[in-house]
Amino acid sequence: MPYGAAMQADYLDSDPAYVKAFLDHCDLILPMNELKVVMLRPDRDTFHFEPADRIVDLAVSNGLTTRGHTHIWHGGTPAWMEAITDPADLERELVRHIETVMDHYRGRVPSWDVVNEVIAHEPTPSQPLRDSTWLRTMGPRHIPVAFKAAQNADPKARLVLNDYDLEFKGPRYDQRRAIALSLVRQLQDAGIRIDGVGIQGHLYAEIPIDIEAVAAFGEDLKRLGVRLIVTELDVIDWNIPGGPAEQDAAAYAVVRDFLDGVFASGPPEAVVTWGITDRYSWIPDVMPRRDGQPTRPLPLDANFRPKSWHELIMQRVRLPA
Ligand code: G3I
Secondary structure: OOEEEEEOHHHOOOOHHHHHHHHHHOOEEEEOOOOOHHHHOOOOOOOOOHHHHHHHHHHHHOOOEOOEEEEEEHHHOOHHHHOOOOHHHHHHHHHHHHHHHHHHHOOOOOEEEEEEOOEEEEEEOOEEEOOOHHHHHHHHHHHHHHHHHHHHHOOOOEEEEEEOOOOEOOHHHHHHHHHHHHHHHHHHHOOOOOOEEEEOOEEEOOOOEOHHHHHHHHHHHHHOOOEEEEEEEEEEOOOOOOOHHHHHHHHHHHHHHHHHHHHOOOOOOOEEEOOOEOOOOOHHHHOOOOOOOOOOOOOEOOOOOEOHHHHHHHHHHHOOO
């Protein structure tokens, strides 16, 4: 089973040690941002593949695998696309987007996050899905339309529904897991293939993992013929008092519990971290530590030294199934 990490093209030229870290440690490297519509398509007529190509080519030329992230994301939709208000027009553009991108990468990118974060942040029975331009303009059918287009564009690619907050304890998380399962069933009932559910794994070092619920979620998916895949693992440590030792100990414990839950139903399709080194992460930008000290969200520290939870991942992914 591959261990992988998301890479940012921004640092490919400026930081050779960054590139080396991926080649030293990863079986899978994927573009973190470069395949988001907002990055790929500055306007309706342009497909700017070059930054993503650099990462995909790096992976493939080194015998590694990769993934595609992502065709539909509320946070990655360009303004020109959000301005499309005619449902038929948006559907045509969505299908054209998926066909063009998956055609470009056919044979090189074997797994795609077709939709990302389509579950409502705080779902209610009447509003299970994310309030996005997609939902407002096309309704819930944007999800099957996207999966169908992806299936047609590259019949061999594995198609994944990716989301966050699927691993903690409490009614909100129970509800999010139930909605993910219901989306899988709805696709299957409509005769549309879905191969995986991505559990992002943006963990909070102080929030316990619901190991049993994650295990049951994996079992439910398995019964539907769908595999879990860990897509964006990292640890938010803004509420952990102390220094690096305390931060890393708390991260280790939460990653261990998370992996216990995920692996309970069998090995996931991959374990992917959202970056590889503390040198570059979204977390200090969005959730900096209150004491102003550096966050330590990723398996290698800012000097590329592996932490104990890096070893934990290696042990899990190398274990025979
Ligand atoms: O590409 C430009 C670069 O040219 C410019 O010099 C630089 C200056 O700030 O900005 C660069 O764009 C940034 C981009 O990352 C690439 O580094 C954007 O400003 C920044 O907003 C963007 O942030 C990303 C964010 O998604 C929004 O796309 C984060 O790196 C990325 O980690 C984050 O990833 C998301 C997942 O896709 C979905 N799940 C949650 C996760 C964390 O928010």
